[in-house]
Amino acid sequence: MALAILVDVKEEVTCPICLELLTEPQSLDCGHSFCQSCITANHTKLTVGQEGESCCPVCRVSYQPGSLRPNRHLANIVERLRVANLSPEEGQKVDCCARHGEKLLLFCKQDGKVICWLCERSQEHRDHQTFLLEEVAQEYQEKLQVTLDELMKKQQTIEKWKVDIHEERTSWKNQTQQDKKAVQAEFARLRGIVDSEEQTELQKLEKEEGDVLHSLKESENELAQQSQVVKDLISDLEHRLEGSAIEMLQDANDIMKRNEILILNKPKMFPKKKRVFRAPDLKRNAESVQRGKKSPVRLGRRFPSVSPSTVVNPTVFLDSPCLL
Incomplete structure (x- = not known):
């Protein structure tokens, strides 16, 4: 009334x-x-x-x-x-135009909006193609279903990438632990001579791990954000497809356009290659020190510092190799 x-x-x-x-x-x-x-x-x-x-x-x-x-x-x-x-x-609970109070019976394809007959005659929609709701409902239901399927596939891709990120984190942690043990074992025999060098090498490994894990964490956060965007679109579409034709068609073009421009960014992975650690002849240097010669023990760089934007490359020392 x-x-x-x-x-x-x-x-x-x-x-x-x-x-x-x-x-x-x-x-x-x-x-x-x-x-x-x-x-x-x-x-x-x-x-x-x-x-x-x-x-x-x-x-x-x-x-x-x-x-x-x-x-x-x-x-x-x-x-x-x-x-x-x-x-x-x-007013929103009734299927009537908020502007004119008339029943919403038409759909404007250009604007992707449900309108009444007075809207159709207004300057805003006068030259636009309009159709009865029942004429386009099936077409847009199929289009929106295709969009939903695409979003579901994107969500599946994101979930797979999440698993890859988790496995990558675990792999890097395990490999770093193995590297630490190898370095510790190499330096344990001659700790009195090369204690400071051992600490330096461990710090480099810690930095390498920190940089890589930090980069992976950023990738993980970015995936979470992408996942939320896709989930929001999926939720919106599911709500539309379960609702009335008016709810489904209102701004339908907009949500399909948002899906088209949504591009997933695949997280960056870091290759895990065998790295060669070459230490000087510590035994010979230790014997020289014991004889009072006090020859300096020189260690070159083993690994370059790693940042999230660089790929790890091995740096080779001279003298005795130790494969990590």
Whole structure:
């Protein structure tokens, strides 16, 4: 009942020319009211006679442009209607146009929106292709189902990449632990001579692990963000496909476009290659120290420092090799 009254009121304050709610309403002596811009444009087009008279677009009664008078009462009603349309759930629960109060029976393909017959005649949709809802419902249900299938495949890809990231993290941790043990075993025999060098090498390994794991963590976070975007789109589509034709078609083009421009970024992996650690002849140097020669023990760089943006490359030392 309240909705019917609201529709009747909207009809009273709708401009007969543009079919929108009155903007700066102007009334003629015949009693009909129009938007100021609409009646001014009408006067420019339809001026007749020598005295500049025009005809009312509704009843064809002649009027003088100077006889136009602002209608404050209609302006107040329009303002209240616009405020009422901003609140509510009551209007949204009914399959009626929020702007005109008419039933939503048409679909505009250009804008991807469900509209009423008054919307179709408005300037916003006048030159657009419109169809009855039942004519396009099946087509868009199939399109949205295809979009949903694509999103589901993308989500499956993300889940696979998550597993790859987890396995990569574990592999890197295990390999780093093996590297640590190899370094510790090599230096344990001559710890008194090369203790400081051992610590240096361990720190390099720790940095390598930290840099790689940090990069993998960033990739993991990025995957989580991509996953959330895809899940949100999936949830939206599932809700649309389970709902009414109006809910499914409203902004359907937009969500399909969002899927088309959604490009998944595959996380970067770090190759795990065998690295060669070449230490100097520590035994010979140790014996030299014991004989009092105190020959310096020189260790070159074993690994370069690793950053998330670089691939690990082996740096080869001279002298005795130890394969890690």
